[in-house]
Amino acid sequence: MSYPGLELYKKLYLARRCEEYIVKYYPQNDMKTPMHMSMGQEAVAVGVCHAVGSTGLVLATYRSHAAFLAHTQNVPLFFSELYGRVNGLANGKSGSMHLADPDHGHWGSSGIVASTIPIALGLAFAQKRKNTGATTVVFFGDGAIDEGSFWESINVAALMKLPVLFVCEDNGYAVHTPSKKRHGYDSIVDIVGQFRCATFSDDSNDVESICNMTQQALSIIQAGGGPVFLHIKCYRYLEHVGINDDMKDAYRPVEIQEAWLKKDCLVLQRLRLINEQGVEEIVIQQLEEQVETSIHHSIVAAKQYSSPDPSQLFHGVFYEEN
Amino acid sequence: MSRMITYRDALVEAVTHEMRRDSSVFVYGIDVADHKRIFDSNKGLLEEFGPNRCFNTPLSEDAMTGFGLGAALNGLRPIHIHMRVDFMILAMNQLVNMISSFRYGSGGRFKVPFVVRAIIGRGWGQSFQHNKSLHSWVAHIPGLKVIMPTSPKDALGMTMAAIRDDNPVISIEHRWLYDALGAVSHTAETQPLTGAEVIHPGNDITILATSWMNIEAKQAAEVLGRRGVTVEVVDARSISPFDETVLVESVNKTGYCIVADNDWVHCGFGAEVAARISHTCFGRLKAPVERLGFAPTPCPCTRPLENAFYTGATEIIRTIESMLKLSPTDLSGEHFFSYEKKFKGPF
Numbered sequence: 098m099s100y101p102g103l104e105l106y107k108k109l110y111l112a113r114r115c116e117e118y119i120v121k122y123y124p125q126n127d128m129k130t131p132m133h134m135s136m137g138q139e140a141v142a143v144g145v146c147h148a149v150g151s152t153g154l155v156l157a158t159y160r161s162h163a164a165f166l167a168h169t170q171n172v173p174l175f176f177s178e179l180y181g182r183v184n185g186l187a188n189g190k191s192g193s194m195h196l197a198d199p200d201h202g203h204w205g206s207s208g209i210v211a212s213t214i215p216i217a218l219g220l221a222f223a224q225k226r227k228n229t230g231a232t233t234v235v236f237f238g239d240g241a242i243d244e245g246s247f248w249e250s251i252n253v254a255a256l257m258k259l260p261v262l263f264v265c266e267d268n269g270y271a272v273h274t275p276s277k278k279r280h281g282y283d284s285i286v287d288i289v290g291q292f293r294c295a296t297f298s299d300d301s302n303d304v305e306s307i308c309n310m311t312q313q314a315l316s317i318i319q320a321g322g323g324p325v326f327l328h329i330k331c332y333r334y335l336e337h338v339g340i341n342d343d344m345k346d347a348y349r350p351v352e353i354q355e356a357w358l359k360k361d362c363l364v365l366q367r368l369r370l371i372n373e374q375g376v377e378e379i380v381i382q383q384l385e386e387q388v389e390t391s392i393h394h395s396i397v398a399a400k401q402y403s404s405p406d407p408s409q410l411f412h413g414v415f416y417e418e419n
Numbered sequence: 420m421s422r423m424i425t426y427r428d429a430l431v432e433a434v435t436h437e438m439r440r441d442s443s444v445f446v447y448g449i450d451v452a453d454h455k456r457i458f459d460s461n462k463g464l465l466e467e468f469g470p471n472r473c474f475n476t477p478l479s480e481d482a483m484t485g486f487g488l489g490a491a492l493n494g495l496r497p498i499h500i501h502m503r504v505d506f507m508i509l510a511m512n513q514l515v516n517m518i519s520s521f522r523y524g525s526g527g528r529f530k531v532p533f534v535v536r537a538i539i540g541r542g543w544g545q546s547f548q549h550n551k552s553l554h555s556w557v558a559h560i561p562g563l564k565v566i567m568p569t570s571p572k573d574a575l576g577m578t579m580a581a582i583r584d585d586n587p588v589i590s591i592e593h594r595w596l597y598d599a600l601g602a603v604s605h606t607a608e609t610q611p612l613t614g615a616e617v618i619h620p621g622n623d624i625t626i627l628a629t630s631w632m633n634i635e636a637k638q639a640a641e642v643l644g645r646r647g648v649t650v651e652v653v654d655a656r657s658i659s660p661f662d663e664t665v666l667v668e669s670v671n672k673t674g675y676c677i678v679a680d681n682d683w684v685h686c687g688f689g690a691e692v693a694a695r696i697s698h699t700c701f702g703r704l705k706a707p708v709e710r711l712g713f714a715p716t717p718c719p720c721t722r723p724l725e726n727a728f729y730t731g732a733t734e735i736i737r738t739i740e741s742m743l744k745l746s747p748t749d750l751s752g753e754h755f756f757s758y759e760k761k762f763k764g765p766f
Contacts, residue, residue: 154493187526195524204492205525209516215482216517219489219497226471226495233489246512249482256477413527414561416585 100376103384105304106366108143108170111388112163113363115172118392119162119179120340127400128179130192135163137334140362141266142167144307145234145327148315149262154204154220154233156213159194160266160333161206164236169201173395182402189405190413210271211237211244214263218250221259232318234262240271243279254324255293261324262314263294268333273348289326300330302360305369332357420605427597429571430460430536433578434498436607438468441496444582445472447483448500457500458538458597480506484513484535488521491533496582501537504591505551510535518587519562533587534578539630539681540594542725547717552630552682555691557589558659564588565658566612567630567681571601573656576610584612591658593631593681613657615665621649624675624739627666627692629655632679632711632730638755639735642748650739658688666692667699674705675742679735684712706742711735731755 116136122128135142142163146155149168157164165175171186178185179193186198194208204220207213217235224231241247242265254261265285269276282288286296295317297310307329314325332354336343344354370376424432438444445468451457452465452475464473476483480501487497501507507514514535522529540549558565564586568574574592581588618633619640628636633654640650651669655661670676676696678689689710696708711730718728732755740747 185526187524187528190526191524197525197528199492199525199528204489205521205529207517209512212485212512212517215485215513216489216492218482219486219491219495220493221489222486223490223493223495246481246485249477249479250485252477253479253482253486413523415564416522416527416530 100370100374102305102366102370102374103376103380105143105147105308106363106370106381107384107388108147108167109139109304109363109366110385111170111172111392112139112143112166114388114392115166115175116162118396122396123340129181130179130194131338132193132340133160133338134333134335134340135160137357137361138266138268138331139163139167140302140304140307141264141329141331142236144304145236145262145264145311148308148311149232149234151202152229152231154202154224154231156204156217156220156233156235157196157206158210158213158237158241159206159208160238161196161236162193165196165198165203165206169198169203171198171201172392173398174198176395176399177402180399180402181404182399183405183409184402188409211241211246213237214241214247214250215253217261218253218257218259221254221261222257225260230319232260232262232315234264236264236266238271239265239267239269239276239285241265242285243271251289251292251294251324251326258321258323260318262311262318263324263326265326265328266331267328268331270333270337270349272337286326286328294324294326295322296326296328298328302331302357302362302365304362304366421602422605423600424571424575424603425597426571426574426599426601427458427460429575429603430578430592431462432607433575434461434464434582435467437579437582438464438472443494444496444498446498446500447474447476447487449478449502449506450475451500457502458594460597461500480509481513484510485517487533488513488518488531491531492521492529496532496534498534498536498582501535503540503549504537504553505548507535507537507553514557514563514587514589515560519560522586523562530585531587532585534581535587535589536592537589538592538594541631541729542595544720544725545718546720550718552591554591554629554658555682555686555688558661558688562587563659564612565591566656567591567658568656569596569630569633569654570618571599572603573610575603576608577612577656579607580609580612583609588612591630595631596634599634613660613662615653615655615662617651617665617669618654619650619652621651621673623649623673624677624743625651625653625666625669625673626677626679626735627653627655628679629658629688630681632681635731635755636679636735638732639739642732642736642750642753643739646745646748648739648743648745655688655692661691663692663695663699666696670696670700671703674703676700676704676708677735677738677742678708678710679730680710680712682712683715684710685715687712709738709742711738
């Protein structure tokens with residue numbers, strides 16, 4: 098791909114369309130797993146994962162479809178897992194909330210807020226011991242910064258100078274409670290900046306800005322400067338859990354939503370490709386069709402696999418030597 | 420060829436042996452590398468292996484447990500130490516929600532070779548936040564192995580086996596056992612992580628004991644042995660998985676079973692054992708299974724109340740007498756709690 102912005106757009110489009118397919122097929126009741134949709138927030142995962150590259154180690158949250166797809170692009174096994182099929186990432190045992198694909202650098206997601214943050218410390222400690230130069234990235238929402246585990250982890254990472262990129266995807270709400278009703282302070286970045294941890298902020302929703310900012314962060318980490326904290330504002334389009342719009346519940350102001358819709362990350366990047374990077378519309382359309390086809394094929398293939406045999410229930414609780 | 424060593428030195432030897440054998444093993448936790456070295460159970464590790472493999476951490480049990488999970492997933496073999504089991508409670512989210520299910524929830528793609536050593540406190544006013552065992556809490560969770568080594572042989576061999584195991588293993592050690600002397604083989608040998616063991620043979624009644632309660636049970640067996648009553652003491656060794664084979668064999672022989680657990684009775688390990696024995700030895704039992712453990716209160720500080728809180732050899736003897744319909748033994752000349760003579764505080 099000769100246009101630098103096209104690969105980023107492709108990843109955004111992949112994440113968005115996969116979730117739109119989930120919205121379309123979820124009512125068929127064959128994907129029986131709680132869906133926490135990334136829709137609207139994709140620029141964070143795509144921008145960060147693109148900058149980190151395939152050598153990065155990624156940990157994410159229960160709202161992790163975009164991070165998973167951006168880092169692994171493993172669409173077939175993603176859908177197999179959501180459908181609970183035997184060939185899924187975890188043979189159907191994890192569902193949407195615990196996606197992991199260590200072969201592609203994705204080390205886990207969790208349904209407990211903040212619980213993957215400390216795992217990043219140990220992954221990074223091991224990388225440092227192996228001297229690989231790889232960075233561990235941990236995504237978490239702004240609800241996670243209410244948890245003690247976050248503060249413990251920032252402290253440990255700064256103390257031990259661990260190569261960890263902390264990425265706070267701040268969509269403004271922990272479940273349904275806005276930040277200002279939860280925080281006894283005004284700026285998380287100001288506080289984290291008091292640790293020996295560099296900080297960056299972004300509220301552009303622009304995938305290229307986020308990608309560039311991440312590259313600056315990585316250069317600090319890779320120079321041995323310890324952890325970096327990214328605070329990236331974003332907006333969740335759908336309900337906290339589920340596939341529906343929830344603006345009727347009136348806990349989020351309509352004008353805020355409208356402002357974010359105006360800077361939808363796919364719209365921004367598509368316009369940039371055409372207006373600033375000279376990409377022809379037809380090239381973008383071909384790319385979109387290609388992504389569309391691959392998703393469609395993955396879904397059709399996933400549904401053809403069987404569910405695991407009930408005897409698999411007992412398999413894998415412990416590691417046992419053969 | 421065997422030799423006598425203390426439980427504490429067995430722990431040191433186990434970890435030293437494994438750290439020499441495998442460079443991925445490391446030891447960390449609050450004050451593991453300070454001048455006291457966790458009651459000297461980490462003696463010499465910092466000097467031999469350096470601060471990258473033996474280090475103190477911030478007081479962040481939750482994050483440092485997750486740290487261990489990440490390190491274990493990524494090819495290292497962490498040993499995380501809690502000076503008291505009670506402090507491990509601060510790590511429960513990582514242990515119960517993350518570590519226990521990480522392998523299962525990945526469809527077997529990950530393995531988690533992670534050892535937690537946690538120490539039970541008792542005596543000298545430890546009171547209600549420094550005395551818990553909690554083995555039944557963690558044993559309740561599938562995906563965690565839980566062991567309670569009682570003898571120096573097991574402190575050495577089970578700790579070595581736990582470090583080599585590719586699963587999370589929580590090893591719960593009683594502080595009073597640290598000075599216990601026992602025979603171990605001339606060379607360091609692993610011991611199996613499951614399977615109970617008869618530590619005092621007898622024919623009249625069976626006591627299944629955990630951790631320190633084995634010491635109490637053996638003292639009870641010795642006292643009653645002088646009256647011609649032979650008590651078989653079975654050390655549970657591992658709480659999860661718990662293999663009841665040896666216990667069932669013993670109860671089928673004696674027809675009587677007491678569970679002496681170093682824990683509260685309600686919803687405890689003793690209930691699990693009693694249920695299994697009732698099921699498996701139903702026709703052989705001559706009396707219902709009895710359970711002994713802590714009084715159903717928080718542990719008080721002051722000595723007279725603390726004495727009333729714990730169950731020991733005396734209560735075991737009285738329970739045996741009641742079950743076997745024996746007259747009470749004269750215990751006026753007996754001296755129990757012998758290991759406590761080594762405790763003069765603050766620990």
